[in-house]
Amino acid sequence: MASVTLFSLSRFRRTGSWIDHALYAVAVYAVPLLIAIGTIAALFVLPRQYESRGALPLGLRVVSDAHDAMQPADALEALRHAPETSRYSTKLSEAPVWFTFTVPSMNPVHATVAELPSRHAQTLACWNASTLQPFGEADREATSGEMRSVKAGFSIQLGRLAAPVPVLCRGTYSGPAQLNVLAWDWQGLRNSALDFQESSGLIAGGLLTLAVFVFVTALINREWTYVIFAVWLVGNMRLCANAMGWDMQWLGRVIPPDFMQPLRQITFAAYYLLTAALFTQLFRRELRVVGYRWILTIVQYVGLALLAAAFALPYSQFIPTLWVITGFGIAVLIFLLVRLVWLARSRTVLWYVASLGIVLFATFSEVLGAAFGVKLLFGGVNTVMAALSSSMMAAFAIAEQMRAEREHRRQAQTELRNTYDVTPIGLFTLDSAGHFVRANPALRAMLDLQRAEYKTRHWNEYFEAGAWGALQALASKGSEGELEMGGAAARGTAERRYLLKAIRSNNWIEGSLQDVTERSKAIERLRFLAEHDSLTGSLNRRGVEKAIAAESEETLPWALAYVDLDRFKLVNDLFGHRAGDEVLKQVAGRTRALFKRDYAVGRIGGDEFVCVMSDTQIDDAIAQCHELIAVLSDAPYQVGNRSFQVKASIGLVECSRGVRVQDALSHADRACREAKKVAHTRLVTYRKGAAAFEERAEELRLVETLGRNRLPEGLFLVMQPIMSLSAPTESLNFEVLLRMRAPDGATLPAAKVIVAAEESGNIAAIDRWVITTLLEWIERHQAALPNTQFICVNLSGGSLNDEQFMEDIFALFARYRSIVHYLCLEITESVALHDLENTQRFISRVHDMGGKIALDDFGAGYSSFKYLKALSADALKIDGEFVRTMCAHPADIAIVEAIVALARNLGMRSVAEWVEDTDTLRALQEIGVDYVQGFLVARPQESTAILAASSAAAFVKDPEAARFIESLSEPEPAVTYGYDWQARMGSH
Structure with a gap:
């Protein structure tokens, strides 16, 4: 019995399932199909409910009353000569129009009615043309007499006619009005009016229903593009209403006539903008494929201009503007629609393209017909069908897009589920109490978590103390934060590090977990290397500067020691860098072993170390530094089977709270350089208030002033005469020297300015200013320099190696080519020999431009006859150290005499600097020096x-000295030792 019961129940279930499927198929497939077939059959087979046949177009004669001065009799007289036509266009004219037509009897049973269907008619008055008896008047607010409002225009009730009746009318029109007259019997016009109302109601109801549906769908789904589409559909309805002539109403309410023209203008402009915006939003992805986005941008900007015109222009001027802009917009949209169909062939795009195409064709047909005289659609039925079919296609497009989006979401969910399972990052979901709800395979493997343990395992069991509270705080911050935490000691993962991200979702916590143990170790190593020297393990420059900055904020006394190894370079040169590196390691080890653990020790250069001696009085620091010198200098450094002896020098400065990092290092560096010069102590200490602090501070201020990539204020030039010993009273040559006036009015020495400019990297700009200023001065005063053969000016090494400076200088020479022969550019011997080929090219270019070259401070550097032979300089300036002491030291006389002879034999002139007494002047004259310069001649x-x-x-x-010079009356020879000095030094 039980088995029979179960069989019956199973059979009932199967039967019920079959019925469900059948009903579902009928409801989803059969009924909609039958409705569609029936609708199509009704449209093409069944007669219309309000058949509106029987209208008779009447011929009419028309004249325009441009001055609004005609009376009915005058108009009749003028109309007798007017040609007859079936349609008359006002061509945007708003002047009154007089016209006449004859109405025949349409039906002896029913009354005859004359329809004047123009929707652009504003006022209308009609008379019997035979008797001038008025039929009545009509405007958009009221009618009188036999005049009536019908459809989009007006009509004249003529009653039952036994004979044709001539009619005279006067009308005013706005916009591109088309004037025509139709004769109806009363019943035919009634059916036509009902058909008109049905069509307008069908369009309004259909489009408004679709617009509301789309709008509600957009709000529910937060799809703002469909909001634009819903508004666009309302605009579509208003344009169809305008084309059919029933746009004077809205939802059965009559719009006041005074508002109609502005409303139409704003409607046209707004519809244009909505169409462009909708097109851009609907096809934003496809437009990236088809291109030409720029031309759509132009359409949008033109639409803004059209909207402005809607507010600013009268209707008669706005309509031509609308024709031009609309024609351009239609052409662009049609072009893009064609490309969309061709290149982006999705079903959604095709439905949208069909919908937009039909709407554009239908709604703009009236405008195109008015503008170009081409009527694309005829009658209200075609407009209705176009509007409804485009709306139906838009609905299909929306449905297709929804289907595509649903399919996309389904695929995304599948991909997300697959990604959740295969991603190597741990993903989890916890409930509000901290127990696991979900975990992907990566997380389960990471934490050794089993599926069966989800509800029993808590987050705290797998991580360090406080992990659950930290996770809750992180989840409260949202998706921006992340947290690194350690594992649990109880599970043997205390050394592991995990990176955690989490958010709250539906009262759960969802997040990701990554094992970043190796990355954390690498980061710690990078952090160490960022502030430590990889070779010695001591702090690097960044670490030292950080330690100094931290110490400068403390109130306790402290000092800074700057250590330099004196003979370290020999170790590298003789035994290689490996041996040198080993010595540096041992130096760092000895230093750290000697000093307290809280002293920061760092290596900031090749063989330079710094120690920040925190909480230490200066006297204690001095004692420790003496001990360090002994530790570093006395015991040899053992490297393999070799021993090295290295000496150390230390500069020690007493620092105070608030000292700048760079100032402290600069003072200590200067003290160390002084210590290297004092062989017996090897330690120089700067206490607070030492003069060296103020001197160095002044130097640093000057460097800072010159290092702002601009010329400092206060630069000026002075000139020191250079006297010829062969013709002292007949020549006026001199050297240009740089000076700088400080803000307090004091003049800074040139040496300080130049050194500071070189340290700041601004020397090229200053050299450029000097040469530019000098050339401008020579150009202004050339006539006052008849006895000047040359003017010396120094070039620094930094400028000579600056390619941009070289190009700027030779550009200046080209500009002042007529006076370049005055210039004698001085370069030091060491700079000239630093890059011999570059120096040779520079000298050659200077000679080509007409200038001269002198080697400055000759004898003080690395003099070499071989290199000197390769330099075609014009003069040698003997270093002043030899000249100043030559009368006291015979060796200096011999050196000067040798340099003079060398210059003479190489065809160069010799110039002696630092001439300060008459005895030196006599000696130089006897030796044969050509020119002298010094305080004896002039400051x-x-x-x-x-x-x-x-x-x-x-x-x-x-x-x-003056008497001695007077005795030198012999003139300067033009050619000396076979060399033409006049040509080289530019005498004139």
């Missing part, structure tokens, strides 16, 4: 003094 002068003098000898104030 540096202002430019006005140079311009006022006739020769360099005019500046000599010493009586004995």
Whole structure:
């Protein structure tokens, strides 16, 4: 019995399932199909409910009353000569129009009615043309007499006619009005009006229903593109209403006539903008494929101009503007639609393209017909069908897009589920109490977690103390934060490090977990290397600067020791860098072993170390530094089977709270450099208030002033005369020297300015300023320098190796080519030999431009006859150290004499610097020096003094020297030792 019962129940279930499927198929497939077939059959087979046949187009004669001065009799007279036509266009004219037509009897049983269907008619008055008896008047607010409002225009009730009746009418129109007249019997016009109302109701109801559906769907799904589409559908309805002539109403309410024209203008402009916006939003992905986005941007900007015109222009001027802009917009959209169909062939795109295409064709047909005289659609039925079919296709497009999005979501969910299972990152979900709800395979493997343990295992069991509270705090921050935490000691994972991200979702906590143990170790290593020297393990420059900055904020006394190894370079040169590296390691080890653990020890250069001696009085620091010198210098360094002896020098400075890091290092570096010069102590200490602090601070301020990539204020030039010993009273040559006036009015020495400029990297800009200023000065005062053959000016090594500076200088020479021959550029011997090929090219270019070259401070550097032979300089300037002491040291006389002879034999002139007494002057004259320069001749002068003098000898104030110069009356030879000095030094 039980088995029979179970069989019956199973059979009932199967039967019920069959019925469900059958009903489902009928409801989903059969009924909609039958409705579609029936609808199509009704549209093409069944007669219309309101058949509106029987209208008779009437011929009419029309004249325009441009001055609004005609009376009915005058109009009749004018109309007798007018040609007859079936349709008349006002062409946007708003002047009154008089027209006449004859209405025949349409039906002896029913009344005859004359319809004037123009929706652009504003006022209308009609008379019997035979008797001038008025039929009545009509406007958009009221009608009188036999006049009636019908469909989009007006009509005249003529009653039952026994004979044709001539009618005279006067009308005013706005917009592109098409004037025509139709004769109806009363019943035919009634059916036509009902058909018109049915069509308008069908369009309004259909489009508004679809717009509301799309709008509600958009709000529910947060799809704002469909909001634009819903509004666009309403605009579509209003344009269809305008085309059919029933846009004077909205939802059965009549719009006041005064508002109609502005409303139409705003509607046209808004619809244009909505169409462009909708097109852009609907096809934003496809437009990336088809291209030409820029032309759509132009369409949008033009739409803004159309909207402005809707508010600013009258209707008669707005309509032509609308034709032009709309024609351009239609052309662009059609072009893009064609490309969309061709390149992006999805079903959604095709439905949208079909919908937009039909709407564009239908709604703009009236505008195109008015603009170009081409009527694309005829009658309200075609407009209705176009609007409804485009709306139906838009609904299909929405449905297709929803289907595609649903399919996309389904695929995304599948991919997400697969990704959740295979991703190597641990993913988890916890409930509000901290127990596991879900975990992917990666997390289960990471934590050794089993599926069966989800509800019993808590987050705290797998991580360090406080892990659950930290996770909750992290989840409260949202998706931006992340947290690193350690494993649990109880599970043997205390050394592991995990990176955690988490958010709250539906009262759960979801997140990801990564094992970053190796990365954490690498980061710790990188952090160590960021502030430590990889070779010695001591702090690097960054670490030292950080330690100094931290110490400068403390109130306790501290000092900074700067250690330099004196003979370390020999170790590298003789035994290689491996031996040198081993010595550096041992130096760092000895230093750390000697000093307290809280001293920061660092290596900031090749063989330079720094120690930040925190909480230490200066006297204690001095004692420790003496001990360090002994530790570093006395015991040899054993490297393999070799021993090395290295000496250390230390600069120690007493520092105070608030000292700048760079100032502290600079002071200690200077003290160390001084210590290297004092062989017996090897330690120099700067206490607070030491003069060296102020001197170095002044140097640093000057470096900072010159290091702002601009010329400092206060630069000026002075000129020191250079006297010829062969013709002292007949030449006025001089050297240009740089000076700088400090803010307090004091003049800074040139040496300080130049050194600071070189340290700041601004020397090229200053050299450029010097040469530019000098050339401008020479150009202005060339006529006042008849006895000047050359003007010396120094070039620094930094400028000579600056390619941009070289190009700028030769550009200046080209600009001042007529006076370049005055210039004698001085470069030091060491700079010239630093890059011999570059120096040779530079000298050659200077000679080509007409300038001269002198080697400055000759004898003080690495003099070599071989290199000197390769340099075609014009003069040698003998280093002043030899000249100043030559009368006291015979060896110096021999050196100077050798340099002079060398210059003479190489065809160069010799210039002796630092000439300070008459004895030296006599000795130089006897040796054969060509020119002398020094305080005996003159100190540096202002430019006005140079311009006022006739020769360099005019500046000599010493009586004995003056008498000696007077005895030198022999003129300077033009050619000496076979070398043409006039050509080389530019005498004129």
